[in-house]
Amino acid sequence: MIRITDLSHNLGTSRVLHGIDLTIPKGQITALIGPNGAGKSTLLSLIARLDTPLSGRIDVDELQVGACPTDVLARRLAILPQTPEIAPRLSVAELVGFGRYPHHKGRPTPEDRARVSDAIALLSLDGLAHRSLDTLSGGQRQRALLAMTVAQDTDYLLLDEPLNNLDIAASRSLMTLLRRLCEDFGRTVVVVLHDINYASRYADWKILSTPSCPLGSRAGAMQLVWR
Amino acid sequence: MSRRLIAPLALVTLSILSLFVGVTEIGTGDVLRDPEARALMLTSRLPRLFAVLITGASLAIAGAIMQMLVRNRFVEPMTVGTGQGAALGVLIVTIAAPGAPLLVQMTLAAATAFGTSLGFLAIAHRMPPSQPFLVALVGLIYGGIIGAGVTFVAYQADLLQYIDIWTNGEFSGILQGRYETLWLAAAVAGLAYLAADQFSILGMGRTVSIGLGLNYGQVMLFGLAAVSLVSAMTVTIVGMIPFVGLVVPNIVSRIMGDDLRRTLPQIALSGAVLVLGADILARVLRAPYEMPVGTVLGIMGAALFLWLLYRPAPRVR
Amino acid sequence: MFARRLTFLAAGLGLSCLGYMTIGSRGGWDFLLPFRGTRLAALLLVAVAVSTSTILFQTIARNRILTPSIMGFDALYLLILSVSVFLLGGAGLSETSALARFLVSLGLLIVASVGLFGTLLLQRREDVMRMLLTGVVLATLFRSLSSLIARMIDPNEYSTIQVASYARFSRIETDLLGLSAVLILGVVGIAWRMRHRLDILALGRDAAINLGENPRRRTIEVLILVAVLVAVSTAFVGPIAFLGLLVVSLAHLVTPTGSHGTLLVSSSLIAGIALVGGQTVLERVLGLSTPLAVLIDLLGGLVFLILVLKGARR
Missing domain, CATH: 3.40.50.300 (P-loop containing nucleotide triphosphate hydrolases)
Incomplete structure (x- = not known):
């Protein structure tokens, strides 16, 4: 609590x-x-x-x-701020991948990769995984950011x-x-x-x-x- | 004492001081008694004083006009490409027709300065007016690029030693017979004063200008021509002097507002005082040697500019 | 990810180095190797230092337009150097005291840049354009102060000091080569180990905190690294205003990614090609007398204008 x-x-x-x-x-x-x-x-x-x-x-x-x-x-604990100022030149998969950083500090294991695909699937982003963030609509970007927060795998x-x-x-x-x-x-x-x-x-x-x-x-x- | 009196008093005091500061000691009495001292006064000290006053006043006026043309408080001819354009013109004359008379040099310098300023204006008017710092920044870099171009040409023509003369303003070379063309700059600045109202209106933007029946393009071109002429004459005779055109109009506008008809005399006066002060400082700082006044003003001006950038928003008069 | 492109760049750099060493040479290798070899090494070190410091700085500033030299880092270094000459005197310094002066100036630069740029960068919601303008004006201020001090030292010989404040690639101070190599390679090594942290910092303050990084501390660390790189490369070849901007912009074009691992490598390779290849072509092939730095400033300035105008339109 x-x-x-x-x-x-x-x-x-x-x-x-x-x-x-x-x-x-x-x-x-x-x-x-x-x-x-x-x-x-x-x-x-x-x-x-x-x-x-x-x-x-x-x-x-x-x-x-x-x-x-x-x-x-x-x-x-993970937070999704109201207006995250994320640099746009990232793909959805890369962005969600950053959610695992607290766990692997830059060296992702197979388990980290699995968590990332889970999060992408959970937010139905599979088709968009390799799209660049700046080509997404506002709603899609919101889901991508949420997927990153979910991938962080926090209580x-x-x-x-x-x-x-x-x-x-x-x-x-x-x-x-x-x-x-x-x-x-x-x-x-x-x-x-x-x-x-x-x-x-x-x-x-x-x-x-x-x-x-x-x-x-x-x-x-x-x-x-x-x- | 009224604030209005500060600048004229400073001008008179500094002018007198300026006449008696230099390598050769001259007392006030000497001018009357010693013919040699009188000659020095007439051939060197007085011309220098005039050159300093004209340069300061006309550059400050050119800055004020430029700020109205661009509609941005953070620009001035010497940093946004006009001065560099003038240097380019002089350089071209020096290469193409070495030994051409000063007037030819100046004409071409004015022409190139006009061209480069037109280029900057075209860029500036395409940028969002909501971003004043951006316009200023682009101007600085634009001027820097033209400056790099000048250096490039000078290197190729092996004229690098001249670059320093044009880019770093200095009054030590001013003698009788070698500065008189500057009076033309004074005349141009005076002429610009006659059009002060038009420039003030121009500063309110295209819509307002046309609404008030102003010939927008014509006034714009006239302003640009005046700015280019003043810059060209300063660069060929004295060299570039940074920041005067920037800080002086800003400070005056802070106190007196933006009605050029009312403020231009004050701007001219303050510009003259600033450059005169800097010139005296340049002479005494490491006497008997002289600093270039451009260096001294580079420091004073940059410090004032930073202050303008971070000052609290000006209160309405 | 961009293995092929990086290989191409590496090959290009290799060719440039080969050209630099061989074109227009008359003497044998035993003369060439020590003579041109040391200069080549110095050029390569400068290339790595400038590209790395620019990438590092752009990441903590979260801006593709800012570079250490645009913000006045190298002007600040030259100012500190001038002040130290002014206070301690002496062109004819012995080798050990020249070294001592370099180290003291470096220390002062670190303190001053962390104080100055740290305050600027750590302000929240700072207007980027105002920050840029501040940097450019500060650089002018530092330069004018250096030139003033230079003339205070010796009004007759100010030109010797003035020469030092222009960039030059044909005459390189190789006295400090060993120490500089150690410093630059050490710092680049640290930057390389930080590459994943840098990826996170590039996401922005809030995202970085959320992922367990400490942006404040990293900003200060990175500023220290940048100060070391700028000091060493400025001591080597003088200030080069737009080289960093030029090569890093090119690196973003050639390897468009947010991964610092890739960007650090590609920008260093491009910087190496620009310096070594450019110097070879300009000096040996075209026989132009214009220094490369002037040309780079011209090109880099144009890139800068394009970047700013593109950013303004967005």
Whole structure:
């Protein structure tokens, strides 16, 4: 489980997260829902050590974020940022292959290759495996990035608005896939969603932030809602 | 004291200082008593002072006009290919017709400078106006390429020693009888002042210009011609002097805004002060030897440029 | 992946070296080998140093237009060198103190470049164009300062120092060849071992952190490597503004891949061909007096303009 203790953070000079205490349960899907600017992405990037929090503490199982070696955490937790700035001159297979880097550090074993093809198959990217990323549509690229995150083979997956660029059918199949990852493979998924309908239907837990009690306010804190 | 008075006062003080700084000591009284001192004053010190003032003022004006033509604050003739184009012209004359009169040199230099500036303008107008730094950068590299071309030709013609004279501005060679053509540059700059309103409007873009009934192409060509002439004369007589045309209009516009009719006199004055200060510095830094003023301004100008790049956004006047 | 193309490049480099050693030679091998051989070795070292430093720098800057020399690395080195001559004096230095000066200047360059470029690169959401412009202006500033200091040292003999700040391939300082070879090969070896890490860093900050890398630390490490490479190659042949940009752009064309293993090899081979082959053709075949560096600047400058304009249109 991910345990967040008294976490505060600023963006620029404005406080986005204010003394948050929160526990995200293991092996289930937790959805973060709320309007723009509520601090959802910030929370995710703090958990994934992309930013260093102003104060407070985050633990992923027995690993304390920021204190444990970053490559150890990379085998435990993977994040798909909202707008990943990936250099375009890579094929899909190459990109997904990078997901295995934390495990092989540049020298892939046959097992690593097998995991990569599994991930490509899981996201139905077989036909696109050797296409260059800059020739893909937004939705295809999104799936390729997700495949990379899946190939990283971590207990925890943090996804920041993965439904961006996806049509309804693709969104549904992605959410179904997340449920499979969770139920069949025991992964823990934390996902930022805009649409409360998807959250209600697919997530086990919802963390809501509304204008009256945004994530950042102490009074509203984080509300964990069972589906 | 009004801020408006700072520049004129500095100009007068520095001008007087400039007359009495040099290898030969001249006291204020000597000019009246000693005929030799008076001769030195008339043949060397005064011409040098005039050359410095004209160069500074006209380069600053050329910079301001160039910035309006390109619609970008980070360009100036000496860095975006106009100066290098002028050097190319002089080089061609030197190879093709060695010993040609100065006026011929200057005419061809102005013509090539006009050509290379036209080239830059064509590139600049094709780039997105939302990326001001990009335009400036492309200008610097464009100027660098033409500069490399000049070096290439000079190497082949074994004229490398001249390159330094044209590319690194210096006033130590200015004597009576060898700088007077610079007054033409002053005249061109003065002429440009008459068209100040047109340039201000040009700076607001093509649509506004045409909407206000301006002959867009004609004003553009006139501006470019003025800039090329000033650059050509400076390069042939003094050599390239970087950054004056860039930092002076920027600083003046920061204080007084962008109405050229109002700011051009101030720009001319400040340009003259900047170059004069640099020239005096160049003379005293390692007296009795002289530094090239281009080197001194390279340092002062680059530092000011960096400041302009990273200053907080200017407040509206 | 690009084995055939790399083989072609290697063959091209081999031919260039053969041409350099043999064309227009009169003396026997016992004269040629030490004389042209040392110069050839120096050219090859410079080629590897320039291409490797450019690739490394472009990866941490995540930009195909930036190169160490465009950002003013070599101008900074020359400035440090001028300052050290100014403070410590002396053209007629003994061999050991020349070595000491080189090492001290190298150390200062490392500190200064990590401080300066590290701050620039580690700023998040920095405007790339402003960074480029900063680099170009900084390079001008460093160059003007060097030339000022050169004249402060000795106004009469400033030309000797000025000569040192122009690139030259025909007269190469071979005194430091042994030490330089050790330094360059050592750094290139480290870069080679880092090649997989570099692949990850090229994905961007967030992706690199996610995959367990530490971009901040790597950026500083890479800057140190770049500083060593730039210092050694500048001490050898002087600054060559656009060589790195030219050869790395060509390498991306010949071997279009994100794999640093391939790119490091292909760009080094191309740089070797450009320097050794170019020098052979220019000097021995065409008999042109123009230094190769001027030609490379011309070509590289054009490549730069094309790259910038293409990037602007996208």
